[in-house]
Amino acid sequence: MDNIYLDSDGLVHLARLALAGNRADIVAYVRKIARKVARFDPVVGEQLVTLAQDSNPSRNAMLRGEQLDRLPVDLDSRLQLARLDDEISLDVLPIWQEPVKAKLEQVLIERAKFKELAFANLAPTRSLLFTGAPGVGKSLAAKWLAKSLGLPLLTVDLAAVMSSFLGRTGNNIRNILDYAKSVDCVLFLDELDALAKRRDDVTEVGELKRLVTVLLQEIDSWPAHGLMLAATNHPDLLDPAIWRRFDMIVEFPLPNEVSIRAALSSWIGEEHEVPKGLLDALPIVLSGMSFSDLKRIISQLRRNQVVSGVALTDSLTLLIEQRINSLSKAEKIEVAQNLTDAGLSQRSVNSLTGLSRDTIRKHCETVN
Template structure:
């Protein structure tokens, strides 16, 4: 049986103009969206926060009839938008940000730098940081066993090894706001107010779930037996210890210090977890440099790892970013620029260190004797002689 053919008739003449009108209105709406987006981006990049808010208000009214969903979303954004008075309001903390009594400046700032970069950490450090995350994610399971997550953690180690980055990563993983204590603001010109400032900051951070980072803890938590410190600063340590003891398990208090030896012994005992961040080893340095380079110059990795041995992540990032800027401006290959900057660092090293780097590069098969000699400034005869002495 043959299928029946369905006849289609042309659209009535009156329908065509209606369709054209819909298309024209859609195109016009898209053009309006694009114009508003460009205008909004321009104002935001100029740092004019009040103008941004005004523009969003206008957009919410403009789209009320044509796009109710968008208009509603913009109104919700305006209601929850952070301000100087309550930057964490969007996270459920409506308390007013504590201010210094003298300068009237905020005593605390929120860290909003976008998605956190996964920190490159030594395995033992990564395991401790990840457990801290897992404890807070699994707070309900811990409660079934009568346990609570670690409330406080102390990060120690030299500058530039990932302490602040780890705190930022934890905040991202736990979907909590990261609050950073501005110690320069907390230290009041009137010492009697410093303890009050710290109490206000900690009370604010405890008022809703968050992560509070006390950076450079040694600035305020020095040893109480230090004869160079006045009595007020010693009392300040006592205030800080009392506040740490009262920290709720719904939030996380982190502290970072580059000089653990300056901390009062009682401070160490108050923290549930102490994590020592060492300088990165070769494996961690290679991962970090590859991340900074964006895998653009993998052939330079082994050379840079050896040149940067004993350096921090921050040192490595500065060198790579300097090379990337220079390469972008000059049109040179990033590989060549990195090698040049590495050679600049080599010139500052003693001859024994440069010889060892040359030997390592040749022995691992990364470079020929000639290339290793060119990069390190060590003669090929010296490299050969040392290899014979070492039986290589």
């Protein structure tokens, strides 16, 4: 084979350097390999050289150190008020349903065409409000956007900031926002409804009003180069004035059957060889769940498979059995059709779905 650039010793050496985490050593080694590779594959050689040049460790490390030093803290408790994440990793490949997908992509396109917009005297979308049930991807979208833009994500958990003494919250929020404007980052105000939840406590009403006013002014005057994201599980609790100020509202729906199917394929993995008919039947019984519920269930089943040897096909079939009663007859028939396609006998389909043999015979054509 002529496309092996590294022998096994080289590979082990590279892994050792990478795990030791010394960038200067890794860069030196990549340069060395690049010279070797360039002799028989100039394109890959060039790519490696560029990689080694782009990673400028001293500058990045200094910048990061400086930014972290300046992260705002609560003056009394000295607790950090925000988290700066500049090496964002996503735990899953996000599945964006329409219209979420179109809106998030719109934001990225506008950023890519920043200059063209400026030329036409327009600013790109600066502020977005994410709404939706827990576990549908609001926080994931914040990470995904920051990662796609190559910017660090500054996350503020408003519930945590506000649990401190309310009189200080105004100052704390102002400090966070000033900081966010001073560094190149995506700001994410999570649990924005925390601002509204305390409204019923009369003694705090005045202070809260001032807070909301601060926030409204900030949303209005947020600089075009920055991006402000906010998320809430309870949009109805928010002051309508806050809603109106955001450039874009993104409502995250619960996953539909197509998305559930995509999530299952992605999380179960092809290598498990679960029959297609079973995977097609599952979205019908799992409808109404959030992405994070689905992820938790699938992870649990996969753990059971490894730890107790329960075959995934069996545990997924059991899952159908447990949830089948909440379905309408039409949905049960659809499940039965898919299970028949998956090769289950009429008798098994009957005991799983509770449909009569006659109904099954009428609706489900056996392939073999």
